[in-house]
Amino acid sequence: MVDPVTLAVIQAGLQQVCDEMDLTFSRAAFSPVIAEADDRSDGIYDATDGSLIAQGSKGLPVFVGVMQFSTRTLIARIRDAVTAAPEPGDIYIVNDPYLGGTHLMDVRFAMPVWREGKIFCWLSNTGHWPDTGGAVPGGFSASATSAEQEGLRLPPVKLFKRGVMDAEIWQIICSNIRVSEQRIGDVKAQAGALLVGAERLCALLDRYGDATVQEAISAMRGLAAAQMRAMLALIPEGTYRATATVDSDGVVNAPLTIALSVTRAGDGLTFDFTGSSAPCAGPMNSVRATTLSSVYLAMRHIFPDVPISAGAFEPLDVTGIAGTFLDAAYPRPVSGCAAEVSQRIAEAVFAALVQALPDRVTAAPAGTSGNFGLGGHDPETGADYVMYQISGGGYGGFAGGDGIANGCSTIGISKAPPVEIMEQKFPVLYRRYALHEGSGGAGKHRGGLGLDYEIELLRGTARASFVMDHGLTGPQGVLGGGDGAVNRVEVMRDGKVLVPEHLSKAQDIALAPGDSVRVRTPGGGGYGNPAERDPERVAEDLRLGRYLAEDIQRLWPHAAKAPG
Incomplete structure (x- = not known):
């Protein structure tokens, strides 16, 4: 059994690998949305089932679950001979939302890390491309009624084969997106981040040995699950309900409802979305992977000290999304799922659990x-x-x-x-x-x-x-x-x-x-x-111009005449 000190060092080492991938990606990217806004994420995933091992601390939390699901889908498609089997130097590209993704602009790369002729794990990252085609520049088509109107949809294919970019696939991509001549910088940055990650990870494996690192990864998963269960024990047993509302789907001008009941029973937590609105005509549908990841990230906000690992998700069960706009299937448009619907899901989780944990939520x-x-x-x-x-x-x-x-x-x-x-x-x-x-x-x-x-x-x-x-x-x-x-x-x-x-x-x-x-x-x-x-805090807001006097009178009438 790996000793606690070695476990802690390896855990920090895996985190550092992901952080270096994040840094490389942002520093090398051309697009401001990646290079300046850091709309990207990098992680390490299990070779067998794609489960999350580690993710960069500066990566988007919503991608925590999403890349786990997309990597799992890629592994399954390779096993079933739907997607070509990997070779050393191969890097896959995929942005299909229905295969464990978010929306079409979030483009994922995945690369296996080989050790002695076998895949030890997968490295994957996601970057928000400024455009992937579709009806409008940028891909956010507010009135889209099908996926084709949102842009080019790519299943998992090898963009790099044995380290060399496939020129034909690249030309297909370039022929379907705007300002394609600018994307090569982002593509090379995204691929370069994975190569840096593989180099750093192999150095860690060389230092501690593959078997020891694998043992540490298994221990990390078990400890994360145990820590999440310990945190869930702080929630009194019972059911907590809340709703959140999406303004409209962009096509039909009527609100969409997220209905949520959160039940703590034993050492697990169940999130039941039964009663949420049906699939909608416009782009405010959410794919299953994004919905699940939204629940996970909400819990990360509430319990930030639980390590990022697939184990942390094990005590969390999500039900009741089938037949709702939170479980979109092709060809439902989904451009608003990751950036908007996901946040309404998190809002519903906060509104439910603040009743149980007012000091934490x-x-x-x-x-x-x-x-x-x-x-x-x-x-x-x-x-x-x-x-x-x-x-x-x-x-x-x-x-x-x-x-x-x-x-x-x-x-x-x-x-x-x-x-x-x-x-x-x-x-x-x-x-x-x-x-x-x-x-x-x-x-x-x-x-x-x-x-x-x-x-x-x-x-x-x-x-x-x-x-x-x-x-x-x-x-x-x-x-x-x-x-x-x-x-x-x-x-x-x-x-x-x-x-x-x-x-x-x-x-x-x-x-x-x-x-x-x-x-x-x-x-x-x-x-x-x-x-x-505190009336003095109200007066300070008024003095600094954060609120007008009439706002203060309306919102905090007890302090409207406070000094200052």
């Missing part, structure tokens, strides 16, 4: 990634472009204090690319980049503030598309706290303001020079009774 965060795609032609450079903007929002208040302002999304650590980089690469000017004042929900501990930005097109023509959410209802407050402010999107054209019919979902909006788009992202929900908020 927060009010709802902003809950939208703010997917904004802009594609057009820049006459100054003579080149086409696809710009993808993500944005942060307010975190929910919690037992220990107010929510963070303009934090990253629930599903990951990806951040908005720097304004200076975006203005350098695209023909746009940021007219505004500030906090969304007054957006945090009232409470004993208020929600954090969202983001308020405005982008003006400087030259050429362009088309804008949005797939966002929380434009109809704000993030939920808890334990008496108020909801955060809603997401607001406005398009200014020829001096007129356009508000999309679906509030924060629209596509193919033509822009000319001087036109602009303004987005105000949601604030977090409030935590606890607003009447219990």
Whole structure:
């Protein structure tokens, strides 16, 4: 049996392998969404069933479960001779959402690590490509009604064979995506990250021996399961219910409901989504892998000290998604599943479990990634472009204090690319980049503030598309706290303001020079009774301009006349 010290060193070593893959990927990538926003993740997966062994600490949590499922699918397809068997130097590419993925823009690479003629494990990573074809630049087609309208769908195929890129497959990809000449930088960065990971992993194996590392991996999985069960024991036995709402699917202007009951019985936790809305016409369907991963990442938020391993998921059982929009099958469109629906799922988990663990669970965060795609032609450079903007929002208040302002999304650590980089690469000017004042929900501990930005097109023509959410209802407050402010999107054209019919979902909006788009992202929900908020903290918010005097009077009337 591996001793505790060696186990800890190997566990840290595997984590370091993944962290180096993450760093390599971001530093070598060309696209700002990867190089600056870090919309990517890398991990190590079991050779037999694809189970998660380790993931980079700076990778998107939503990809924790997703890459596990996609790797498992790849292994099964190889076993069943659906996909060609691997050889040393091979790297597979896949973005099919229905084969353990998210949406088409999240492109996954997978590479086996060979030891003495056998596969020891798989390395896999995911990067958000700015475009994979489809009806609109960027792939976020708000009114798509089938997968084909969202872009090119790739089953697992070998993009690299024995270390050499397959030129024919690459040409197929390039012929179906926009600004394809720019993707080669991201592809080489993504493949390079796996090669770095293999080199670092083999050095670890050479140092400790394959058998010892394998024994440590098995022990890590068992310990993660035990730690998660110990955390679940903090939840009183019983059933806790909550709901979360998606504004609309982008096609039918009616809300979608996520109904959730969480039951603690024995040493496990069951998440039952029975009663959630049926599959929808538009792109706000979620594939099974994303739904399961959304539950896992929500639990990671609640119990962050449990190690990232497949073992941590073993005590968690997800039921009741069959026949709902949380278990989409081809050809249902799914571009909104990873960035939007996943966050509503996490919100439902938070709203249910805050009843049982008020000291550990927060009010709802902003809950939208703010997917904004802009594609057009820049006459100054003579080149086409696809710009993808993500944005942060307010975190929910919690037992220990107010929510963070303009934090990253629930599903990951990806951040908005720097304004200076975006203005350098695209023909746009940021007219505004500030906090969304007054957006945090009232409470004993208020929600954090969202983001308020405005982008003006400087030259050429362009088309804008949005797939966002929380434009109809704000993030939920808890334990008496108020909801955060809603997401607001406005398009200014020829001096007129356009508000999309679906509030924060629209596509193919033509822009000319001087036109602009303004987005105000949601604030977090409030935590606890607003009447219990310290009047001095209310006065401080007023002094700093976070809220107007009339907002203070409405939200915290007990403190409206506080000094300051």
